[in-house]
Amino acid sequence: xxxxxxRKLDQYVDxxxxxxxxxxxxxxxxxxxxxxxxxxxxxQAKRLTQAAGRRYSPxxxxxxxxxxxxASARLPHWARRWLxxxxxxxxxxxxxxxxxxWLQHARGEQALxxxxxxxxxxxxxxxxxxxxxxxxxxxxxxxxxxLPFSFNLPDLETSQFRLIGGRLTYFQQNPxxxxxxxSGKHRISVFIFQNRAGISQLNSGSxxxxxxxxxxxxxxxxGLWYFVVGDAGASDIHGLSELLRSAAGS
Numbered sequence: 001x002x003x004x005x006x007r008k009l010d011q012y013v014d015x016x017x018x019x020x021x022x023x024x025x026x027x028x029x030x031x032x033x034x035x036x037x038x039x040x041x042x043x044q045a046k047r048l049t050q051a052a053g054r055r056y057s058p059x060x061x062x063x064x065x066x067x068x069x070x071a072s073a074r075l076p077h078w079a080r081r082w083l084x085x086x087x088x089x090x091x092x093x094x095x096x097x098x099x100x101x102w103l104q105h106a107r108g109e110q111a112l113x114x115x116x117x118x119x120x121x122x123x124x125x126x127x128x129x130x131x132x133x134x135x136x137x138x139x140x141x142x143x144x145x146x147l148p149f150s151f152n153l154p155d156l157e158t159s160q161f162r163l164i165g166g167r168l169t170y171f172q173q174n175p176x177x178x179x180x181x182x183s184g185k186h187r188i189s190v191f192i193f194q195n196r197a198g199i200s201q202l203n204s205g206s207x208x209x210x211x212x213x214x215x216x217x218x219x220x221x222x223g224l225w226y227f228v229v230g231d232a233g234a235s236d237i238h239g240l241s242e243l244l245r246s247a248a249g250s
Contacts, residue, residue, distance in 0.1 A: 003028075005035055013042040022231060023185040029124045036124030043117055112227075116214055118169060119189040119229050122180060129165030129180055139166045143177055151177065151192050151224060154247035160184070161240055172196075181240065188230030188240060195225045217241045221248040 005028045011017040012025055029036045122128045131142040136153035144150065146168055156163055161181050169178040169191065176193035215237045216229040226248075228241050 003032060003035065005032070006038065009035060009038050009042060013039060026123055026187065026231070029120070030126070030128070033124070036121070040117060040120060040124070043113075043120065112216070115171060115189075115191055115227055116216075116229055118171075118178065118191075119187075119214075122167070122178065122189060123187055128167070130167040132165040134163045134165075136163060139163060139179070142166065143168070147175055147177060149194055149224060152247040152250060153179070154243040156181075156243070159239075159243060160236070161188075161243070183230075183232050183236050183240075186230055186232035186236070188228060188232055188237065190240070190244065191227040191229075193225050193227075195220045195223050219245070221245060224248070 005025060008017060008021070008025065012022075017025060029039060131139055133139050136155070140151070140153050143166065153163070161183050164180040164182055164187075166177055166179045169176055171191065171193055174193055174196060176191055179190040179192070181188045181190065214229055214231055215234045216227065217237050218225065218227045219241070220226070226241070226244060228237055228244070230237060
């Protein structure tokens, strides 16, 4: 990568690039395959490093609390001899439970990270959508026969959002729809999948808040799971989500 933007990829991935330069960087990524590939590889490495670096262990104060709760002056001498072993077993149970919770959380972050990577890859692609159109009556019918479900799109004529088009995508080996929209200079992806076991438990509340300054929102409606992600402001992401909710309920 010999272009001037290549040296700023690390700042972009670490969410340290000035806000004033973000639109130009994203525009560049859509036209430079080398930089787009470099950004994607850095994102994947960062996510794996973060997952590997997290470990759960109870604090000394929590361990002492467990030991005190097990101790009792009324216990016979022979029972008190087992207290250290019981305390160790209880602490181990806490560690295993905490590890299970951490693993579930890490998997959730990784899953949402995969969708964010799909959004970035779409921005970097010279052909980001399969059906380019701002007309919802053109985009929605295109998915018929390609997906095992249907969905409604809101009327965006009087909103700040403009539909760019849609494409077929896959997440956890399930087909879904990816809609690309824009709000000013910001691009937003809307992912729609069937609400299968486990997918509705993915909560985007804070998982991607610091990932390239992305904001996201997710919810379930009518047997479908929606995920909205982009570098637009949190209020814009929420506003688009509300429009989609209204359309889904109509």
